[in-house]
Amino acid sequence: MSTMLKIQENCVVKLKEWEQRWHDNRIGFHRPHVHKMLESKIEKALAGRTGVRFFFPLCGKAVDMKWLADMGHSVVGVEISEKAIQQFFSENDLTYSEETVPAIPGAKVFKNSEKNITLYNCDLYSLTSSIIGQFGAIWDRASMVAINPRDRVKYASLMISLMANDCKYLLSTFMYNAELYKGTPFVVTGEQVYTLFGEKCDVEKLLSENLTGDRLQAWGVDYVIEELYLITLKMS
Numbered sequence: 001m002s003t004m005l006k007i008q009e010n011c012v013v014k015l016k017e018w019e020q021r022w023h024d025n026r027i028g029f030h031r032p033h034v035h036k037m038l039e040s041k042i043e044k045a046l047a048g049r050t051g052v053r054f055f056f057p058l059c060g061k062a063v064d065m066k067w068l069a070d071m072g073h074s075v076v077g078v079e080i081s082e083k084a085i086q087q088f089f090s091e092n093d094l095t096y097s098e099e100t101v102p103a104i105p106g107a108k109v110f111k112n113s114e115k116n117i118t119l120y121n122c123d124l125y126s127l128t129s130s131i132i133g134q135f136g137a138i139w140d141r142a143s144m145v146a147i148n149p150r151d152r153v154k155y156a157s158l159m160i161s162l163m164a165n166d167c168k169y170l171l172s173t174f175m176y177n178a179e180l181y182k183g184t185p186f187v188v189t190g191e192q193v194y195t196l197f198g199e200k201c202d203v204e205k206l207l208s209e210n211l212t213g214d215r216l217q218a219w220g221v222d223y224v225i226e227e228l229y230l231i232t233l234k235m236s
């Protein structure tokens with residue numbers, strides 16, 4: 001394992017801490033605009049299809065969900081903070097219904113039927129393909145990099161189980177000097193993406209961009225590279 005990964009391998013952020021961040025409005029990860037890499041590579045996710053079923057692991061209140069729903073795609077997200085889900089619907093002027101999820105004690109599901117947006121309020125790891133089905137696309141922004149590094153194998157196998165045969169999984173990652181910033185987001189290297197997914201999936205790096213400006217300052221690092229991968233199931 002590379003030194004960069006070793007430094008953060010035992011870092012843990014508890015669910016309660018994420019909920020507290022939303023409570024305190026410490027949500028610097030939220031972006032008011034559609035993510036540029038998603039926008040520029042949307043055709044890779046759609047691959048000519050219409051009405052694609054998208055999964056957003058750790059969705060927060062990402063505006064990308066509304067953007068895709070407005071284009072006629074359906075969206076399923078999961079988020080531990082109920083406040084984030086409520087803010088998503090209210091900030092986008094969407095009404096919603098609220099139900100319990102019989103298969104997951106304590107979980108709730110919030111839905112806007114008109115736009116086909118369904119957001120589960122529970123721990124990501126309590127979801128399975130028998131509860132939420134499989135997806136034609138996954139948009140993973142600030143999710144794989146936000147989960148606890150020790151959970152990455154479990155996370156990758158959950159994602160693979162949620163991929164339909166034709167699924168296009170777009171994964172965005174960060175690399176920076178982990179000696180200078182402890183995360184989150186945590187560093188995910190290209191090598192690790194290939195290790196986690198390479199056995200069952202084809203992995204293609206679509207973009208690699210050196211970020212400048214506010215993020216470097218906020219994290220106190222000397223470089224940040226954001227990368228975008230396209231992950232598809234290998235056809236056997």
Ligand SMILES: C[S@@+](CC[C@H](N)C(=O)[O-])C[C@H]1O[C@@H](n2cnc3c(N)ncnc32)[C@H](O)[C@@H]1O
Nearest residue numbers: 018029030058059060079080123124141142146
């Ligand atoms: C870094 S934020 C990213 C949110 C969103 N993807 C975005 O791009 O704005 C990670 C989100 O995941 C939520 N979260 C963290 N761990 C979770 C888990 N195990 N299950 C469900 N939600 C979780 C947090 O509350 C937080 O909103």
